[in-house]
Amino acid sequence: MILLQILAICGMLSPIIYTVMWILGGILVPDYDHIRDDISSLMAVGAPRKRVFGSFLITSSVLLFVFYLGMVLGVYNIPVSIIGHILFFISGLLGVLVALLFPLDEGGEISTYRGKAHLALVFGSGFLLIVGMVVVWFDLVGVAFWNVFAMYSLISAIVALILMIISGIFIKSRYRGLLERLGVSTFMLYYFVLALMVFLTN
Secondary structure, three states: OHHHHHHHHHHHHHHHHHHHHHHHHHHHOOOOOOOOOOHHHHHOOOOOOHHHHHHHHHHHHHHHHHHHHHHHOOOOOOOOOHHHHHHHHHHHHHHHHHHHHOOOEHHHEOOOHHHHHHHHHHHHHHHHHHHHHHHHHHHHOOOOOOHHHHHHHHHHHHHHHHHHHHHHHOOOOOOHHHHHHHHHHHHHHHHHHHHHHHHHHO
16 A cells, blocks of 8 residues: 555656756746747756756656556556556656657757657657547546546547647747647646546545
């Protein structure tokens, strides 16, 4: 029981740490603009305070990965198929890889293999999570107590997909940072609510 609670708390802490990271970015980094600049620019090659924000990102990513690992290992009593667990787990793994190995290029650009891999992994992680949300909806829609969360999963998946498509279309625009934050916030809230549900129902 103690392990389950610790893992659930890890899942709740992850989005909080990530959100604090980009809020601090607007305070600590000169000329950083939340509307224009994406979050990943804080950890880009040569970015000011790169190590500070990188440590936030790594911590957040590892905490989420550990929480998802509990899903795959069956630590939690969630009536979701193994497919949903695996999708979340792989999504979390991609997030860790981004945090550790694939920062954006200098100035937040996407020009080298590393920068392009960053973008591909971020979008891949988001897509897997969206599919996982749909699987959660399908598995839990008829389950007592979980049915409300099932609808929340479906709505979150739809909103996240729309925002991810819009972000991809306007990735070169001056609203890149704002669009990314809207999309990321949908995922962050979902992480927190899922972990909270695990904590309360187990």
